[in-house]
Amino acid sequence: MRTYHQIKDLRAHLRVSWQSGRVIGFVPTMGALHDGHRSLIRKARTECDEVVVSIFVNPTQFGPQEDYSKYPRTLEADSRMAQELGVDAMFAPPAEVMYPFGPDATVEVGPLTTHWEGACRPGHFRGVTTVCAKLFCIIQPRYAYFGMKDYQQYRVVERMVADLHMGLSVVPVPTVREADGLAMSSRNAYLSPEHRATATCLHQALNKAAALHSAGERDAAILREAMHARLSGERDVEIVYADVADAQTLEPVSAVTGPAVALGAIRLGSTRLIDNIVLP
DSSP, X not given: OEEEOSHHHHHHHHHHHHHHTOOEEEEEEOSOOOHHHHHHXXXXXXXXXXXXXXXXXXXXXXXXXXXXTTSOOOHHHHHHHHHHTTOSEEEOOOHHHHOBTBSOSOOOOOGGGSSTHHHHSTTHHHHHHHHHHHHHHHHOOSEEEEEGGGHHHHHHHHHHHHHTTOOOEEEEEOOOBOTTSOBOOGGGGGXXXXXHHXXXXXXXXXXXXXXXXXXXXXXXXXXXXXXXXXXXXXTTEEEEEEEEEETTTOOBOSBOOSSEEEEEEEEEXXXXXXXXXXXX
């Protein structure tokens, strides 16, 4: 495996694959790789001729008071994991390579970013879609792999690719969880032991909504109340949102009449966690 920091060097490596029609699979990450990323890479490895992983902590998707400066950067460990999993190329560019003129040219996806993470983190999805568009242009993959933990992100990128006719497929990969149900995330490393024990409440709240739905409940207000009831009694937990949305449009729903998703975000101390469960 080779690690590239410059676009021209990565493109020189990929030119043979482009010209020979080899299928390129791409896993975009911000590094601090864990078993969730491992599942993305493994799926790409089984489906593609060549696998590229990016490691880039993208400054444009962080707000002014967010954790850009302290976000874990573990390139050496990430490289070891990628090599063990058979990654062909790693792309770890500095910010000035990705934004040589600053973030002047941007990509936005409208209605899908109105609620949830888009409402809580203004500009976040503009940063996500812009950097993904840049990476897709640089790497030209046939498939790009995204974890379902970030459900709204997956849907937003999927819509961008379809609307702009980018010629690749966005492949969703199921959320990987710890033994107690906590969704794997690089930000879990911020949790104190006490908060780590509490963090499972988010998954448990989503499971309560899923259990009610499986039992036949279709009133979204009742599902929402069940989630809030599970979260509200936990010490140090601030509910950012816990609600039910249409699985395609991500609009809030009053009744579950088709595919939907129960999604939630909490603050636990200074750490922000998100999770979701799709309701069939």
